Amino acid sequence: MKKSELPDPFKNAREETGIGKMNDQNDPVAMFLRHKDVRKGAHNWKTFQSGAIPGRIVVPSEVNIRDLRQIPFEVDPPQHADYRAIIEPWFRRPLEEPYTKKLSEIITTAIDEALTQESVEVVNTFALPLQSRALTVLLNSPYSESETWISWGTHVFRSEGDPLDGDKAEVLYTYLDEKIEEAIKNPSGDLYSKLVESEFEGRKLTKDEIKGIMVLTFAGGRDTVINTVTNSIAYFAEHPESLQQIKENPEIINSAVEELIRYFSPLTQMGRVVTQDTQVCEHAAKADTRISLCWASANRDEAVFKNPNEVILDRKMNPHVGFGFSHHNCLGATHARQLMRILLKTLAEKVSSIDIIDFEENIEDLDQFKRKVGFHKINVKFNSKNN
């Protein structure tokens, strides 16, 4: 097996029953594995709700480690749309030229630096700093803030080894409380200040609502982006011809990014709570139980994708659900897409090849399934075009 390969552990279950079973802290999850069911489930918010008690739709459940509602993620329509209307324009700024210019500088600097080094540990010293520096552009915060975020390590919520350690979240919460107070006292042009002045249903947002939005911005865009960047580097290390292909045909960059997101599916699944007894693939989903939308499985469904286990950078039809589907589709997708488009372009311009030195895989334990989502560590050597 190639080192950059992410196998599909769901194939048999997806074809045979369409449902996976996962026990999680005595609140089991029925995983929807087929593309059609995942999309329908995401669309049908009345039966499969996000607005359950905070933390319950996350797998593994975070019910025991937090009370704060994440917004708009844990809210259902119609309030969901009102919250999104406040923040959506902000999350579309990545389409503006000054924004892409800043991202481009950050990415170019990171690659130039990597090219001077004998070896680079991609997760912690390339992808994490890149993700954090890029996030300063999204929040319109000072560049120096990224130093603090980098020091938190790869998981904002999770301590190494224990996915349910609440202490790490405290660091983020305390940090956010300070930033929100600061924005109230001295409004600037950053996202906190924007939220402080925003109106929701004719009133100002509460501090907890602002915090609920900000937490999500930090948590949702961290592991996902880090895994996407890291897995891309591993992929190009084993497929130098793909870098050449992008260099010669830069018009494929948009589809290449979508294809990498499909293949990597950096967010494996997201849960919902069932509001009324129903049935999916002969599985009886009872009210007040949990289901999940398994994006990673849907993205390998051979009923939809030809050669689903192959990365085809210029794949034309690619209705992947890597960024989710329907109301809750990823708000950070515009940012993530721009970051990835610029990363691919810059790698293709500057890098001739990448050698993998050693690595440690990151395997998610989903009970019935074990899924590789990326790497804990991967040491590589970047080789320059100009040698």
Next chain:
Amino acid sequence: MAKITFITSDDEKITLEGTSGSVMALAVENNVKGIDGDCGGVCSCATCHVHVAAEDIQKTGEASEIELDMLELDDNTNEYSRLCCQLEITDALDGIVLQVAK
């Protein structure tokens, strides 16, 4: 070359000329309101949803199954719905009128 007219949700009429590429790309390049083309045209985002004028439906042809499945779960879908990233600009599209769905 094809002249393509977009009517936005606030009833603005924009006529654009294109020779190649997708109708979505033409609209995005010219900032047609309501057409974002988030996924770059691979049929995964539905931010390029339009309603083709009834008399032009023959010119645009039929949507593929993947496109139809996508449209089925989008808002404001009707029998004239298309994802315009799936419409390739050719002379055959000359004169069509598209109402932006969003």
